[in-house]
Structure formats: structure tokens, C-alpha cells
Amino acid sequence: MRYLVTGELMKRVDQYTIEQIGIPSLVLMERAALAVFKEAVNHVKQTDPVWVLCGSGNNGADGIAAARMLHISGYKVLVILAGKKEKGSSEYLTQLSIAEKTGVDVVEGFSFKAVECSLLIDALFGVGLDREILGGHLEIMKSITGCRPEFTIAVDIPSGIHSDTGQIMGAAIPADVTVTFGYEKLGTMLYPGKEYSKQVIVADIGFPPESINYVKTEYFTFHKADTALIPKRPAYSNKGSFGKVLLVAGSKNMSGAAFLSALAAYRTGAGLVKIFTVEENREILQTELPEAVIVSYHSSDAEKKTENFEQLLIEQCEWASVIVLGPGLGQADYVKNLVESVLANAYVPVIVDADGLNTIASYPELTGYYTDNIIITPHLGEMARLTGSAVELIKKHLIQTAREYADRFGITCILKDAVTVAALNDQRTYVNSSGNSSMAKAGAGDVLTGILAGLLAMGLEGPDAAALGVWLHGLAGDMRKKKYGDYSLLARELADEIDIILKEQMRE
Numbered sequence: 001m002r003y004l005v006t007g008e009l010m011k012r013v014d015q016y017t018i019e020q021i022g023i024p025s026l027v028l029m030e031r032a033a034l035a036v037f038k039e040a041v042n043h044v045k046q047t048d049p050v051w052v053l054c055g056s057g058n059n060g061a062d063g064i065a066a067a068r069m070l071h072i073s074g075y076k077v078l079v080i081l082a083g084k085k086e087k088g089s090s091e092y093l094t095q096l097s098i099a100e101k102t103g104v105d106v107v108e109g110f111s112f113k114a115v116e117c118s119l120l121i122d123a124l125f126g127v128g129l130d131r132e133i134l135g136g137h138l139e140i141m142k143s144i145t146g147c148r149p150e151f152t153i154a155v156d157i158p159s160g161i162h163s164d165t166g167q168i169m170g171a172a173i174p175a176d177v178t179v180t181f182g183y184e185k186l187g188t189m190l191y192p193g194k195e196y197s198k199q200v201i202v203a204d205i206g207f208p209p210e211s212i213n214y215v216k217t218e219y220f221t222f223h224k225a226d227t228a229l230i231p232k233r234p235a236y237s238n239k240g241s242f243g244k245v246l247l248v249a250g251s252k253n254m255s256g257a258a259f260l261s262a263l264a265a266y267r268t269g270a271g272l273v274k275i276f277t278v279e280e281n282r283e284i285l286q287t288e289l290p291e292a293v294i295v296s297y298h299s300s301d302a303e304k305k306t307e308n309f310e311q312l313l314i315e316q317c318e319w320a321s322v323i324v325l326g327p328g329l330g331q332a333d334y335v336k337n338l339v340e341s342v343l344a345n346a347y348v349p350v351i352v353d354a355d356g357l358n359t360i361a362s363y364p365e366l367t368g369y370y371t372d373n374i375i376i377t378p379h380l381g382e383m384a385r386l387t388g389s390a391v392e393l394i395k396k397h398l399i400q401t402a403r404e405y406a407d408r409f410g411i412t413c414i415l416k417d418a419v420t421v422a423a424l425n426d427q428r429t430y431v432n433s434s435g436n437s438s439m440a441k442a443g444a445g446d447v448l449t450g451i452l453a454g455l456l457a458m459g460l461e462g463p464d465a466a467a468l469g470v471w472l473h474g475l476a477g478d479m480r481k482k483k484y485g486d487y488s489l490l491a492r493e494l495a496d497e498i499d500i501i502l503k504e505q506m507r508e
């Protein structure tokens with residue numbers, strides 16, 4: 001697991017390390033600057049012009065220290081100061097004094113005439129950026145980016161990117177590499193900050209592990225070793241040992257979503273998958289996926305809520321150890337009865353997706369059935385319908401939106417986007433670090449519901465299954481992209497890639 005931090009949490013890690021542990025601020029800064037210096041020398045020759053753009057906070061101080069290291073090593077470096085010296089932090093003033101004494105070239109930014117540079121080190125703003133950038137700072141950012149530096153290294157975070165949301169605060173400087181200190185910031189994980197940060201290097205500058213425990217961050221992502229969380233498959237077992245997935249999915253002329261979800265649940269390891277769907281889908285699903293059990297109903301019975309229909313539905317809910325509710329259900333009138341009956345009769349984890357969510361959005365009273373067993377998987381459009389907020393606003397505040405909805409109802413909310421976030425019902429928030437744009441294809445979300453169901457069926461707890469499922473889904477996309485590129489993915493192939501990930505896990 002990799003911890004992630006907001007700007008505020010990072011400042012508390014700094015503070016704890018300096019004040020409680022006693023490592024001086026300038027010692028941390030020297031290691032931060034050294035990490036930037038080491039990266040810089042990979043990208044320029046000593047004769048190439050290097051600019052270091054420095055604000056008057058500690059991010060600027062890091063930049064000045066890195067500039068001094070480059071200067072001492074014989075590089076052609078120029079420090080460009082933006083902002084007022086007299087407002088500088090004490091570390092900034094110390095670094096500036098050292099730089100001047102060691103003969104580093106320094107110019108005042110607002111009088112600086114930009115020409116060309118081979119390497120830009122961007123140390124204008126770090127995690128202390130707390131408002132929209134205006135005036136002189138904006139001007140200097142424009143003139144420097146206008147010079148199109150050949151390569152840019154961002155110090156800690158690209159300047160202009162908000163460290164909590166990844167949003168651009170008026171303007172931002174795109175980097176080729178971001179050298180960040182201690183822990184990765186949410187702002188470099190979320191778009192557009194993720195795109196501005198490009199490759200992120202997390203430099204260890206000596207924060208002791210207890211500093212992150214002290215601030216208790218609830219934000220995390222996964223890395224390779226975390227596939228160990230996938231439940232083992234004991235030899236002494238049978239199909240009943242690996243859970244029973246019930247998919248309440250599909251409608252007339254819509255069988256694909258149910259198929260994809262069922263396939264993914266089986267591929268992930270579920271022992272038994274049953275699809276509860278309209279009679280019209282029986283034949284096609286039986287042909288496409290004979291491994292799945294099909295139980296069908298007539299939509300007219302669901303519409304009338306006949307006793308037989310209710311009885312059948314209750315039996316299915318009692319049979320299941322996990323339920324997926326929604327893929328391809330459509331929005332006909334009977335669907336409300338169906339969704340309500342499942343929510344009322346399910347006492348196992350329920351993953352609500354697609355038309356399950358659209359139905360809840362149309363009949364908000366159905367949120368009364370939410371329990372801590374519920375995992376919802378809205379994309380931005382579905383989330384907009386559920387919350388009444390605009391898609392653009394949700395996009396800017398992914399974590400906050402998912403978190404608020406999850407907390408309000410005590411459920412887990414997986415908000416799907418190019419970077420998916422999962423607000424878990426145990427207070428933790430998972431930010432996904434796998435996946436790619438080949439997955440922007442119809443049906444990819446149905447595969448995710450199947451993966452989640454498979455993990456839950458095998459016994460993972462809801463919050464763990466939610467985070468792990470999102471990560472595996474993205475890994476499947478990454479695996480497929482490695483082999484076939486960006487364009488041609490079919491959603492079902494995501495389900496097929498899952499077995500390779502699981503196989504590697506077995507080997508380890």
C-alpha cells in the first residue's frame with residue numbers, strides 16, 4: 001500500500017518531523033534539493049542553460065538549494081526569483097544568502113527577459129499554493145512556459161496544481177518529471193494534475209515512518225506487491241467455497257452487460273454465477289456463457305409485483321452471497337419494483353451500478369434501503385443524477401463528492417473516471433493508480449462490477465474488495481495495452497486479462 005497526502009497532511013508530516021523528532025528543516029531541505037539535483041544532471045550537459053524558477057516559500061528555497069548544487073558542480077544555472085524577497089520564508093532567505101555567497105547567478109523575475117533554456121526547474125509553488133494565481137506570478141509563468149523549455153522538472157508538485165484536487169489554480173507549469181518529497185500528493189494522482197506531473201519520483205528525504213502514522217492519512221493507493229491481498233484458493237474446496245454471485249441485470253434487447261459482468265465474476269474466481277434476467281435474454285445468455293445459471297422472469301410480472309415474482313426474487317436473494325444490481329436493466333416502469341425488491345430483500349453485499357443507480361436517482365426514497373453492505377459504482381453522469389450536481393463540478397471535486405455521498409449514507413462509493421476514486425465506508429479513500437484510456441469503451445464498467453462481485457464472493461470485506469477490484473480492473477487494462485496498444489480493447493478482454501494477473505499472484 002502507498003500512502004497519499006493532501007498539502008495540509010504533508011505540512012503536518014514536515015512539522016512533526018522538525019518539531020517532535022528534531023530533524024532540522026534545512027536538513028530535510030538539503031535532501032530534497034539533492035534529489036532534484038540528481039534528477040537534473042540526468043537531463044542536461046554542463047554547457048546547457050538551466051533555469052530555476054523560485055517562489056518565496058520553501059518550495060522556492062528547495063529550488064535555490066538545488067541551483068547552488070548545480071552551480072558548484074559546474075552547471076550553467078540561473079535562479080529566477082518570483083515574488084517579493086522580503087516576504088520570503090526564513091529557509092528561503094537562508095538559501096538565497098548561501099546561493100549569493102557561492103556565486104550563483106540570481107535575477108529578479110519580473111525584470112527577467114526569457115530567451116531559451118534546456119532545463120527548467122520549477123520551484124515556484126509547492127504544497128503551499130492556496131489561492132488562484134494572478135498578476136505578476138501569472139505573467140512570469142506564461143513567459144517561462146512560452147519559451148518552451150526542452151525539459152522541465154517540477155519540485156514537489158507542478159506549480160499551479162492544487163495539491164489536494166489536482167486542479168489548475170489559474171495557470172500551471174507542465175513537467176516532464178516531478179520529484180516529490182516523502183509521500184505522493186493527491187494533486188499529482190488526479191487529473192489534470194496527473195497529466196502535468198507526468199512521471200512522479202517519490203524521493204525519500206528522511207521522514208521517519210512514525211510521521212505518517214502521526215498524521216493518520218486515510219488516502220491510499222496500491223502497488224505491485226498488493227496483489228497479495230487477493231484471497232488464496234485452498235485445495236480442499238468446492239464451488240460453494242468461492243461464493244454465489246447473483247446478477248440482477250439485463251432487459252429486452254440488452255444482454256451484453258449481464259454477460260460481461262458474469263464473465264468477469266467467474267474469471268475473478270467466483271464459484272457460482274446466476275443471472276436473474278428477463279425471459280427474452282435466456283437463450284442468448286445460455287449460448288454466450290453456458291457456465292452461468294439463468295433464472296428468468298417476465299417483466300409484466302415485475303410490473304404487477306405478482307406474488308410469484310416476489311417469491312422468486314426473494315429466493316434468489318436468499319441464495320446469493322453477493323448481488324450485482326443494475327447492469328443493462330433499462331429504465332422501463334417495472335425496473336423500480338425490481339430494484340426496490342432487491343434492496344429490500346438483500347442481506348448480503350450489493351453492488352449497485354448503471355440503471356440500478358439511475359432508478360435510485362429517479363426515486364430518491366430508495367436511498368432509505370442503503371446499508372453498509374452497499375457499494376455503488378457510478379460514472380460521472382450517474383453521480384450527477386444521484387447528487388443533482390453538474391458533471392463539471394463533480395469532475396473538479398472527485399474525492400470530495402464521493403466522500404460526501406458515502407459518508408452521508410454510510411455506504412462505499414466508487415466514483416469512476418479516468419482516475420477512479422473509492423470512498424470506502426471505513427473512512428479510507430482509495431485513489432486508483434492503474435488503468436488507461438484504452439478502457440474508455442462501452443462495457444468496461446460492467447466488467448468492473450463482475451470483478452468486485454468475484455472478490456466479495458471469495459470473502460473479501462467490502463472496502464477491501466472495492467479498492468482491490470478497481471485496481472485489478474485497471475491492471476487488466478494496462479496488461480492488455482502492453483500487448484495490443486491503446487485502441488482495440490473490447491470490454492470482455494479486460495475480464496480475460498484478469499486470469500493472467502491472478503496467475504502471477506499464484507506464482508509469487
Ligand SMILES: NC(=O)C1=CN([C@@H]2O[C@H](COP(=O)(O)OP(=O)(O)OC[C@H]3O[C@@H](n4cnc5c(N)ncnc54)[C@H](OP(=O)(O)O)[C@@H]3O)[C@@H](O)[C@H]2O)[C@@H](O)CC1
Binds near residue numbers: 018059060124
Ligand atoms: N521543512 C519543510 O517544511 C520542508 C518543505 N519542503 C518544501 O516546501 C514546500 C512547501 O513550502 P511552503 O509551505 O513555504 O509553501 P510553498 O509551496 O513554497 O508556497 C508558499 C508561498 O507561495 C505564496 N503563494 C501561495 N499561493 C499563491 C498565489 N496564488 N499567488 C502568489 N503567491 C502565492 C505564499 O505567499 P503568501 O501566501 O505568504 O502571500 C508563499 O510565499 C513543499 O512543497 C516542499 O517543496 C521540502 O523542502 C521538505 C522540507
Ligand SMILES: Nc1ncnc2c1ncn2[C@@H]1O[C@H](COP(=O)(O)OP(=O)(O)O)[C@@H](O)[C@H]1O
Binds near residue numbers: 439440442447448
Ligand atoms: N481514460 C481512462 N483511463 C482509465 N480508466 C478509464 C478511462 N476511461 C474509462 N475508464 C474506466 O472504464 C470504466 C468505464 O465504466 P462505465 O462508464 O460504467 O462504462 P460502461 O457503462 O459502458 O460499462 C470505468 O471503470 C472507468 O474508470
Ligand SMILES: [K+]
Binds near residue numbers: 059125154155158159
Ligand atoms: K513546484
